[in-house]
Amino acid sequence: MKALLRVIDAITDLQKLMAIPLIGLVLITVIDVLMRYVFKSPILWGKDVETFLYGGLFLLCAAYTHRLERHVRIPLVVDRFFSPRVRELIRIVVYLLFFIPFAVIMIVYGWKFFMKSWAVRETAFTPWAPPIYPMKFIIPLSAFMLLLQGCAKILRHFIKLIKGEGYEF
Numbered sequence: 543m544k545a546l547l548r549v550i551d552a553i554t555d556l557q558k559l560m561a562i563p564l565i566g567l568v569l570i571t572v573i574d575v576l577m578r579y580v581f582k583s584p585i586l587w588g589k590d591v592e593t594f595l596y597g598g599l600f601l602l603c604a605a606y607t608h609r610l611e612r613h614v615r616i617p618l619v620v621d622r623f624f625s626p627r628v629r630e631l632i633r634i635v636v637y638l639l640f641f642i643p644f645a646v647i648m649i650v651y652g653w654k655f656f657m658k659s660w661a662v663r664e665t666a667f668t669p670w671a672p673p674i675y676p677m678k679f680i681i682p683l684s685a686f687m688l689l690l691q692g693c694a695k696i697l698r699h700f701i702k703l704i705k706g707e708g709y710e711f
Contacts, residue, residue: 560602590672
């Protein structure tokens with residue numbers, strides 16, 4: 543069980559590599575702004591690349607953010623009024639009722655969205671006209687990675703439910 547959790551976490555930790563495209567995003571944005579406002583000659587591909595990099599960054603970092611628990615969470619009622627075991631049980635139920643179905647729906651519909659785009663080799667409606675379908679593939683990919691991390695979280699909550707609050711893994 544611990545080995546499986548470590549493998550899932552290792553896959554999720556690969557998302558740290560998104561820091562590299564972030565550097566590119568900043569550089570392209572700065573160059574685009576300079577070219578547009580200082581030299582009055584905007585870069586043809588600037589906005590498209592900025593949009594693709596930002597969208598990819600946002601989507602591909604979702605599972606990593608979830609792993610580190612840096613997402614928005616409002617645990618006011620659960621943490622204040624329930625015992626540690628009941629909290630773990632509530633978290634498991636919430637994952638099973640909301641998180642897992644959301645991730646599965648994102649995978650299914652994201653895949654259909656990507657396949658339609660792939661079938662027609664969709665491009666952006668800009669003068670540069672880059673292909674959009676590779677970016678649309680990121681939607682089901684990121685949802686799958688989020689689902690993997692959600693399953694790891696469920697396992698961790700289940701282990702804490704069985705072994706107790708102080709159990710570390």
